[in-house]
Amino acid sequence: MFTIRQILVRMRQGDTDRNIARAGLMGRKKLGLLRRQAAQWNWLDSQQPLPGDAELAAALQRRPEGQPTQCISSLKEHEQRIAEWVAQGIQGTTIHAALVRQYGFRGSYSAVKRLIRRIRASEPPQVTSRLTFAPGEAAQVDFGAGPLLADPRTGELRKSWFFVMTLCWSRHQYAELVWDQKVMTWLACHRRAFHWFGGVPERVIIDNAKCAITKACINDPEVQRAYGEYAEGYGFRIDPCPPHDPQKKGIVESGVKYLKRSFLPLRDFLHRDDAQRQLQEWVLGEAGNRIHGTTRQAPLKRFTEVEKALLQPLPENPPEISEWTRPKVHRDGHIQYGRCYYSVPFRWVGQQLWLRATASTIRIYAEQELVATHPRLFQPGSFATVKDHLPPEAQAWQTRDVQWCLQMAEGIGPHCHAVVHQLFADRQLVHLRSVQNLLGLRERYSPQRLEAACERALHFGNARYKTVAEILKKGADQTPLSIPGTDPDSTYTRGGRFLRDSKTLFH
Known part of the structure; x- marks a missing residue:
């Protein structure tokens, strides 16, 4: 409306449509239409005050007399159908092709595109609320794809991952390069992150990774047993995001993106240890001392001055890093973990047991009953067998x-x-x-x-x-055994069972 009022003022002053168009306010064709409407509503009389914005908007929305009515859209009969397809997430080119194939539509793709644009504009906008956190209240955790690094065993390039834990209030973070996303790696990264911060937040907001959540669900998620024990030992609570809703941990998501864009480019890494050293220097230097885009303060300064003192203290006896699995006992009385085999008493054959693996031991439970303990093996194909676990016939065969x-x-x-x-x-x-x-x-x-x-x-x-x-x-x-040669009447001789002397032979 501000532009329309400027144009009307210049028309009242006697400016031509050509001069107004040169000023870039409106094209000459639209200026001619506006001039006719202004003359119809007597807006060009300089003696009369200009109408208000609401009156201008209401008048301009009316169709001038004599102007032809707008043509009916070629997609009028398909609007409901197209709206349903758009709600299903089907793209415009696919919708146009389906209309042509199934309904003989002869219009252009541009008509379909304009209708889709109107449908989406009529939908209510998605409204979100910003999550706020108190100092020491929460941390967010996520994995991100890392660089290709040389494997220390083979020397070949191998994919790596970033583990990132970000404190929600100060935005100070811990980052580490790892080779996998297994349960024991996940727990070990948590331990090093807590020691890096010097304390433990009240809750940890996570995605639904398999190393943490065995069943993703909005209301009743199932936590990995080892991670649950770890949370209890360190005194934090697990807060998994709803499935397919990563915005609930947007702080660490942004931190991972910032790490990839700021740390990774234009750097060379000799090996993983070298990359980890550079990463820690970057976190304490550039990343920790930058002015954060949201808080407008340096994350490291906010952490050291306020949040660090409000974190929960580290436990005197931290929980052991372990992994729980639910293997089935094979017919040979062994269960498999890490491509190695461990024996259990033969009465458990065919049943599922609980296996708890640590860095040095393997413990096998039938619910709460400990049924077997073994030193952990690392060579694939290795067997740890206790003879007493075998059935009697197998023990007899071996002993x-x-x-x-x-x-x-x-x-x-x-x-x-x-x-x-x-x-x-x-x-x-x-x-x-x-x-x-x-x-x-x-x-x-x-x-x-x-x-x-x-x-x-x-x-x-x-x-x-x-x-x-x-x-x-x-x-x-x-029965008494007759020994050859001892009985003179015997039919046997010392020569053998079927040999007889001449007297016996010709008797």
Whole structure:
């Protein structure tokens, strides 16, 4: 309205449309239309006062007499449909293509674009409120993509991540370069951040990363068990943002962006330790002493003068860095963690247990009951097995080795020892399980009967488990054994079972 009033004043003073257009106030075509409207409403009479802004706006919104009415939009019948598509987030080019394909629309994409612009303009604006925090009340945490750094083991370039914790009141921050976003890395970064600040905030505002929140939910989020224990040990509360709403932690989001734009460009890093050293110097120097865009003060100054003293003190005995998982016991009585395997008592096979891993130990629980403890392994494919965890048959297989079998057989008798020795002397088969089962016959029958059965098997030259077991089953071990050459009426001679002398042969 201010521009319209200027134009009307110049028209009253006798300026032509050409001169007014040269001043850049309005084009000549629109000036001609305005002049006709002004003459119709008697606004060009210098003796009359100019109308107010409200009267001008109401009059200019009316269509002058004789002016043709506006043409009907070619999208009139599709407006409701297009409004629904826009609400679904479908882009304009896709909407235009669908109208052409499905409804035979012949208009241009510009018509669709103008309608979409009007639809979006009619929507109510999204209103937000700025979050305010007291000193020491809260910190916000986030990860951000870091530079490619040389892996200390292989020397190859490897992706890294920024861990950033920002105090919400002072905007002072802690930043660290890490290789991954695992639970134990997450907890270790928290510990170093708290020691960097010299205290602990009352609550920590986080995103829904898997290392912290196992189930993202607005009302009932589920916290990673290890992170919950950590929060309890340090005395802070966890405040996860609602899903898909990162604006609730906009302070640290802005801090990560500032770090990427100000610290990363035009820097060279020899390795991760060198990059971490430069990062800490940058936080205490440039980032800490800049005038922050929101607080209009230096973050480091606000932190040292006010917020540091209001943080909670560090605990005398900080909680242990650990990770809880819920593995299932395999059929072999082991569970897997970190590509290593740890045994549990065989009665838990097929069930899910709780595993708590620290830097040095692995503890396995059935709810609150501790069922196994192992030193932590780091070589992939390694096994930590306690023999008492195995079922009896597996323990027997592992403990009753060749030497044990020979000693046990020797204690039963010389014939049993001879049978076992012959079985182990086989160059084709191992026979360990056969010998173990053969020695087990002493419990079913008796050591004396087993010794007699082995003597009979040796006598007939058939020292096998099946032979000994059949002799015991039929009770043949209790029948007196005829030794060749001792009985003159015997059909056997010293030469063998099927050899006879001439007297017997031609009798």
